Amino acid sequence: MNNFTRSGILFVVSAPSGTGKTTLCSNVRQTPDLVYSVSCTTRPIRKGEKDGTDYYFLPRGEFEKRIKAGDMLEHADVYGHYYGTPKGPILEHLAAGRDVLLDIDVQGARQIRDSQDPSIRAALADIFIMPPDLGELRRRLEGRGTETAAQIDKRIDAANAEMADWKSYRYTILSSSMEEDLIKFRAIIRAERYLSRRLNLSHG
Amino acid sequence: MNNFTRSGILFVVSAPSGTGKTTLCSNVRQTPDLVYSVSCTTRPIRKGEKDGTDYYFLPRGEFEKRIKAGDMLEHADVYGHYYGTPKGPILEHLAAGRDVLLDIDVQGARQIRDSQDPSIRAALADIFIMPPDLGELRRRLEGRGTETAAQIDKRIDAANAEMADWKSYRYTILSSSMEEDLIKFRAIIRAERYLSRRLNLSHG
Numbered sequence: 001m002n003n004f005t006r007s008g009i010l011f012v013v014s015a016p017s018g019t020g021k022t023t024l025c026s027n028v029r030q031t032p033d034l035v036y037s038v039s040c041t042t043r044p045i046r047k048g049e050k051d052g053t054d055y056y057f058l059p060r061g062e063f064e065k066r067i068k069a070g071d072m073l074e075h076a077d078v079y080g081h082y083y084g085t086p087k088g089p090i091l092e093h094l095a096a097g098r099d100v101l102l103d104i105d106v107q108g109a110r111q112i113r114d115s116q117d118p119s120i121r122a123a124l125a126d127i128f129i130m131p132p133d134l135g136e137l138r139r140r141l142e143g144r145g146t147e148t149a150a151q152i153d154k155r156i157d158a159a160n161a162e163m164a165d166w167k168s169y170r171y172t173i174l175s176s177s178m179e180e181d182l183i184k185f186r187a188i189i190r191a192e193r194y195l196s197r198r199l200n201l202s203h204g
Numbered sequence: 205m206n207n208f209t210r211s212g213i214l215f216v217v218s219a220p221s222g223t224g225k226t227t228l229c230s231n232v233r234q235t236p237d238l239v240y241s242v243s244c245t246t247r248p249i250r251k252g253e254k255d256g257t258d259y260y261f262l263p264r265g266e267f268e269k270r271i272k273a274g275d276m277l278e279h280a281d282v283y284g285h286y287y288g289t290p291k292g293p294i295l296e297h298l299a300a301g302r303d304v305l306l307d308i309d310v311q312g313a314r315q316i317r318d319s320q321d322p323s324i325r326a327a328l329a330d331i332f333i334m335p336p337d338l339g340e341l342r343r344r345l346e347g348r349g350t351e352t353a354a355q356i357d358k359r360i361d362a363a364n365a366e367m368a369d370w371k372s373y374r375y376t377i378l379s380s381s382m383e384e385d386l387i388k389f390r391a392i393i394r395a396e397r398y399l400s401r402r403l404n405l406s407h408g
Contacts, residue, residue: 001337004378128400133205133407166405171398174208184398191395194375194388196332201370203337 004199008094008123009192012102013185014109015129015175016137016159024129025103027182031189035093035100040066043081056086073120074104074111079154083108094123099189106165113168125192127185128169132176134160208403212298212327213396216306217389218313219333219379220341220363228333229307231386235393239297239304244270247285260290277324278308278315283358287312298327303393310369317372329396331389332373336380338364 011034013025029036040056042063051057058066063082066072075084085102093100100123102112109126131137137159141152166172173184192198215238217229233240244260246267255261262270267286270276279288289306297304304327306316313330335341341363345356370376377388396402 002334002378004376127398130206167400169400171395172208172400172403173398174206184394187391187394188398190388190391191375194331194377194392196371196373196376199376 001203003202005202006097006193006198006200007119008097009099009125009189009198010090010094010102010112010120010123011099011189011192012104012109012112012124012126013129014104014106014126014162014165014169016131016155016162023178024181024185025101027178028101028185028189031186033099034189035098037085037090037093037100037102039083039085039102039104040072041081041083043079043083058082073115074108076105076107076111078105078107085112091117091119094119099193106162109169110165125171125188126169127171127173127188128166129181130163130166130172130174131159132174205407207406209406210301210397210402210404211323212301213303213329213393213402214294214298214306214316214324214327215303215393215396216308216313216316216328216330217333218308218310218330218366218369218373220335220359220366227382228385228389229305231382232305232389232393235390237303238393239302241289241294241297241304241306243287243289243306243308244276245285245287247283247287262286277319278312280309280311280315282309282311289316295321295323298323303397310366313373314369329375329392330373331375331377331392332370333385334367334370334376334378335363336378 028034038052038056040058040063042058042060045051045057049055060082063084067075067084071087072084073087073090075082085104085108090100112120112124113126115121134156138152138156141147141155147155171188173181175181232238242256242260244262244267246262246264249255249261253259264286267288271279271288275291276288277291277294279286289308289312294304316324316328317330319325338360342356342360345351345359351359375392377385379385
């Protein structure tokens with residue numbers, strides 16, 4: 001009986017704010033055999049968020065200690081707060097053949113692509129969610145109603161800069177409806193699992 | 205409005221006989237925006253087959269003339285008959301942004317991978333369908349009842365040799381049920397369409 005074994009895949013998803021990335025990722029999270037990596041942050045916890053589920057909320061000093069110890073796969077300073085991905089759990093998941101989903105910004109994705117760790121490089125599959133256009137992005141942010149006009153302007157500027165990075169990602173999904181985005185996302189997850197370079201044949 | 209354009213993808217599928225590849229491909233053929241390339245062959249037409257649909261059935265002399273003219277993307281001599289893929293229509297489809305599906309054996313796939321044509325190289329996405337095991341393959345061939353025991357032995361030997369090539373293909377699907385194989389195949393087709401390197405961004 002032919003059989004395949006493989007090590008885990010590191011799916012990295014980035015998108016400018018307002019493309020519905022967070023909703024998309026929490027839907028993808030339902031996918032069996034996909035581990036959602038919880039990031040660390042120093043920003044204050046928001047209403048409805050849970051420590052250890054949405055983020056690990058860390059004091060600034062503790063976060064900087066972990067950076068120095070090399071425990072962060074990537075980290076970034078966004079709007080004055082640190083965001084980062086703890087490295088240890090990811091490497092453990094990948095070695096055990098579990099696929100990991102990371103939801104991070106373009107700066108973080110760039111750091112992971114530049115990683116010198118061969119197991120990270122081999123595992124990586126990065127996906128960019130492209131907003132349909134910036135006008136639509138503005139409408140979505142305004143509809144969310146959680147930010148001031150100045151904050152929205154700042155996010156639009158950032159989105160514009162982030163969009164320039166799409167070509168660096170292996171995949172790009174042009175965001176349309178949540179359902180369509182999810183179908184495309186799941187197709188990528190599936191297809192990456194059939195890449196021959198990830199597979200080892202075993203008989204028995 | 206962000207929009208993407210792209211040139212076509214050349215999907216090449218190979219599998220040892222009896223993995224249900226032909227049924228799989230005729231199911232995939234229903235996929236919208238996928239052009240099925242009709243191969244040329246010098247083998248006699250079988251009952252139920254249609255010239256121009258299943259194959260272009262050519263006399264041996266005509267086939268050899270086309271090889272010499274460089275009109276074949278790949279060709280092989282299998283069990284004393286030529287099989288080959290006419291090149292012109294494929295290049296036209298790819299340039300027009302249409303995705304092409306080729307159903308060819310491992311020798312043909314190897315020739316396409318070795319192609320020096322940059323548009324073929326960039327367009328290629330090759331998929332190997334791995335039989336669950338050779339015992340199962342033998343049962344399927346015997347169940348089909350179209351070949352003698354000696355012919356089946358010959359096919360099993362050929363399948364064994366062909367299976368060794370799976371690592372050279374970008375993707376490998378371990379064949380299970382037709383439904384499962386089709387889901388996996390379609391995921392690959394979708395995901396390849398979101399590869400950033402295939403996409404050109406246009407606004408308007």
